[in-house]
Amino acid sequence: MKQCRTFRKMKLRLYYRELEPDTARTLLRHLETCSGCRDEWRQLSLDMELLTERSRPDPGKAFWAGYWDKLAARMQRESRQAGGRKESRLNVGSPVVPVRLIQPVAAVCLLVLGIIIGRHFMPADSSPRSVDGSAGFVLSPQDARQQSVALLGQSKAMLLGFANFDAREGDISTLNVPLQREKSATMLKRASALRQQLRSPEDGRLERLLADLEFILLQIANLEDEDGNTAVEIIRSSVDERSILFKITLQEIKEARQPHDSGPPENSTV
Amino acid sequence: MPMEKQLIHRVLQGESAAFRDLVEQNQEKIYYLSLDLTGNHHDAEDLSQEVFIKAYRNLDQFRGESSFSSWLYKIAVNTNINRNRKKMTAVLKRSTSIEHAGDSWKSLSPDTNPEKQTDASLLRTHIDTALDRLSRNERCVFVLKHYQEFPLQEIALIMDVSVGTVKSTLFRAVRKMRKELASCRGKGEGEPR
Ligand SMILES: [Zn+2]
Numbered sequence: 482m483k484q485c486r487t488f489r490k491m492k493l494r495l496y497y498r499e500l501e502p503d504t505a506r507t508l509l510r511h512l513e514t515c516s517g518c519r520d521e522w523r524q525l526s527l528d529m530e531l532l533t534e535r536s537r538p539d540p541g542k543a544f545w546a547g548y549w550d551k552l553a554a555r556m557q558r559e560s561r562q563a564g565g566r567k568e569s570r571l572n573v574g575s576p577v578v579p580v581r582l583i584q585p586v587a588a589v590c591l592l593v594l595g596i597i598i599g600r601h602f603m604p605a606d607s608s609p610r611s612v613d614g615s616a617g618f619v620l621s622p623q624d625a626r627q628q629s630v631a632l633l634g635q636s637k638a639m640l641l642g643f644a645n646f647d648a649r650e651g652d653i654s655t656l657n658v659p660l661q662r663e664k665s666a667t668m669l670k671r672a673s674a675l676r677q678q679l680r681s682p683e684d685g686r687l688e689r690l691l692a693d694l695e696f697i698l699l700q701i702a703n704l705e706d707e708d709g710n711t712a713v714e715i716i717r718s719s720v721d722e723r724s725i726l727f728k729i730t731l732q733e734i735k736e737a738r739q740p741h742d743s744g745p746p747e748n749s750t751v
Numbered sequence: 752m753p754m755e756k757q758l759i760h761r762v763l764q765g766e767s768a769a770f771r772d773l774v775e776q777n778q779e780k781i782y783y784l785s786l787d788l789t790g791n792h793h794d795a796e797d798l799s800q801e802v803f804i805k806a807y808r809n810l811d812q813f814r815g816e817s818s819f820s821s822w823l824y825k826i827a828v829n830t831n832i833n834r835n836r837k838k839m840t841a842v843l844k845r846s847t848s849i850e851h852a853g854d855s856w857k858s859l860s861p862d863t864n865p866e867k868q869t870d871a872s873l874l875r876t877h878i879d880t881a882l883d884r885l886s887r888n889e890r891c892v893f894v895l896k897h898y899q900e901f902p903l904q905e906i907a908l909i910m911d912v913s914v915g916t917v918k919s920t921l922f923r924a925v926r927k928m929r930k931e932l933a934s935c936r937g938k939g940e941g942e943p944r
Contacts, residue, residue, distance in 0.1 A: 493922045497903075528929050532878060533897040537786055540796075548778050549771050552800050559804065677902075685900050 513711040625678035633729045648714035665701035787894040881931035889924035
């Protein structure tokens, strides 16, 4: 009963991975034996899935195309009302480059041309740099995305092993817990490092998928040799509840189909 | 982003037209954040414009310690929090109409529902209502964490509060939203703790 109270008090911190590893492990162990708390945990996961899965309508191409004009008009209007602030000098929707801008524009064009020539004709290290969690460098958005999808792909075999495990009759030794534990710890580090690198709004879904994977990897990394089938059953249900295998496959298809550096999606989903 | 720094420099040198590029680079991010914060297109457009106007007027105060977009996020959050609560009536009206829709919500089960489309939009309305019932700070933390995917430390920086405050606000927001979901489901299971 005391542990149930502790679980209820701490479950949100557990969900947000804000607990010390030892405390998290104790709570996850409690879930193995207490069906009431397990149900509560399932409900929490389900609610969070509902609350955080949200698609926003795109206001449409016309809105984006006219965004600047409307903003600039408002700035000028407000400026006139306030007696002429600096925004009165704004160039509202003018397609023509003013004479005083020709030199800077030409300079920028040359710079861009230089970059294009550099990218196409100079030898470059085309292999994406890897990230190991300790290195402090920043990956390009494309590298971060590619490496994240690759990591998700690598995790599939392990997740499948847990998803297909029969908790009632299965033999836990077939899972090779020590090996899975070690693999998860390595993947966990990598997933967490990669997630920090995904900063583009279009990568929201991928980032959330990595967060889901991290959550399951944390459970696997915390498995102990003496843990029984119930512990594996909890991991199996985490894999199920989050439909992570299905989502990884979708992400792989999406990544394979999409040309990189394409524009934002028609319907931005978070 | 070196181009961004160049653009800011050019605006500060008096080349106001460079501001257009800065806006176009950030308009989607700021619009969608505004949409998450306000919950409707009209207010989102208004708020996002206000953010850019404030950014333009105060560009000389941007020290480049964070990215320009983070600075815009900060302006958006503060502007939204400081806005007066003129929308309350509309929100209350919407909440009442949602309560009448409670029965349809009960039938929402993931696999067996034949009218998925209707339920999906109903679900969205319920979640919007739950969001509307949060305080501005709670909504802001929830949105930054779950819809904008910021780490808690960065949310603390954007909102100028401690990480501890962010956590307690986030947990409070989640409890309230789950309570709202539970009451919509009509389970009568009391407040999720
Ligand atoms: Zn319990």
